[in-house]
Structures are given as structure tokens and as C-alpha cells.
Amino acid sequence: MGIITLTTDFGLDDFHVASLKGSIYTQLSEVTVVDISHQIMPFDLIQTAYILKNSYNDFPKGTIHIIGVDALPNTFIKPIAAEVNGHFFICNDNGILSLIAEEINPDQIIEITINKYDEIHFLTKDLFVPVACHLARGGKLDLVGRKITTFKKLTQLKPIEKNEDNSITGIIIYIDNYGNAVTNISQKQFQQFGKNRPFTLFARNTKFSKIFTKYSDLLGNEPDEKKFHGKALAIFNSSGYIQISMYKSNLKTVGGASSLMGLDIGTQIRLVFE
Secondary structure (H helix, E strand, C coil): CCCCEEEECCCCCCCCHHHHHHHHHHHCCEEEEEECCCCCCCHHHEEEEEECCCCCHHCCCCCCEEEECCCCCCCCCEEEEEECEEEEEEEEEECCHHCCCCCCCCEEEECCCCCHHHHCCCCHHHHHHHHHHHCCCCHHHHHHEEECCCCCCCCCCCCCCEEEEEEEEEEEEEEEEEEEEEEEEEEHHHHHHHCCCEEEECCCCCEEEEECCHHHHHCCCCCCCCHHHHCEEEECCCCCCEEEEECHHHCCCCCCCCHHHCCCHHHHHHEEEE
């Protein structure tokens, strides 16, 4: 019947996620519902975009993605549904679509006009869910509203390249469950700007002169892996971004890279090439 994914900032302690799923199954019991995340920081579109950009393409084409982040009824922010790269996204026009589809132009965008918008309180359930179920049944996107050609665009902070001092300055954009701090500097940018030159990566008071491509590279030929537990390293993560990590650090007793190095969302990271 189809797949509907859920990405929200609702958390797991309240009734909202259960209510959302119950509404979906009531309207379409055969559909598959997949939780991407319900633990987005409230209203955090950057975190939402990072998680969705790195997961949505692993789902089959035609998957419907409901985004319940910063999804409050607002007279000045229209609800939209869009087709991007063979996937459907249902969200508020708050800029999240532009962050997910930075390098891909949406095939079509619809301002959702079904239902009595002024009477809606729980937008994700009362508006996004009916649209998602309509699409999961094979319904046409253009039947849920009117076609539009523009949508709100947000510009993520891009790493700043400076040729005069051979540097790239970026920031931390995401902290994962292991306490790893993900930067907005991509491996592609690092390679294009760096051109195989020696470098130093500055992360607050910690310096790195090497970026690994996988965790096991840190071990080299050392058979005793435990010697490296808690060691700081820089690595290109699976999404292709520079990430600051602690190798197998115990988060409960020791902490991860974020807490031990004081790396928070927005912390500046600097690469200097020789």
C-alpha cells in the first residue's frame, strides 16, 4: 500500500506520536509507518534537515515523508506538499523543504487547501495525515491543493573558505546519540580546497592533523583495541562530513566528544592548510 515516515519534534513522553499513528491506521490500516525520529530538538530545522537528507533516499521511490517540526497552524505560513526526487514531503512552508532539497529542484509543490484550516489545532494529524493517506492510496498530488512555484528558502551557514590564510571555517551542525559532533565541512570540500596539503583541524582546544575514513584506521596494526578507547579523532562520517569523535568512549562514565571537548551546535571549527 505504501510507506509513510514520521519525523517530528514531539518527543516520546507525550500522546502526540500515538495520536498521529492512530489517525494514520484508522484511515489506512494497510500502510507501513516508519519512525525516522521524534526527538528532534523543538523547532530545529537544521537538525531535521540533516536527519532527513541522510535517510530519505534509502526508502523506495514514492515514500511519503511527514515532517512535524515547527508544524504549527499559522496564517502566514502555508502547509505544502512537494515531490522531490521521487519522494513526497508534507510540511509547513517554513524553509525545511529548501534545506532538504538544497541541490534538487522539487518536481512540483502544492499549497494544501483541503480541510478547514482555521479549525485545525493539531496540524500534523489533522492536515498532513489525510494528505499522506491520500497519496499512499495512489491519489494525485495536485488534488490536495493548488500548484505553486515558490517556497520559503533558508540558507544554511556554509563553511567559509579563505585563500589568503588557506583556511576553511565551519561549525558543528549536529550531535548524534554517541556524542559525536558533526561539522558542515564536507569531504568533497576538504579535498577540493586542501589539494592534499598538510593541515591542522582546530576544535576548541583540540588539534587534529589527520582525518580518518573509518574508525578501524585509528587502530593501525595495534592488536589491543582497548588502548584506543576514549581517544579523540576526526573522521569522515558515512554522510560525507567531517566529524569529531571519541573512539568507543563510555557516555555514562566518561562522555562523548561533544561533552568532553565542549562542542555544541554552532561551535566553530577551523581547518588551516599549509
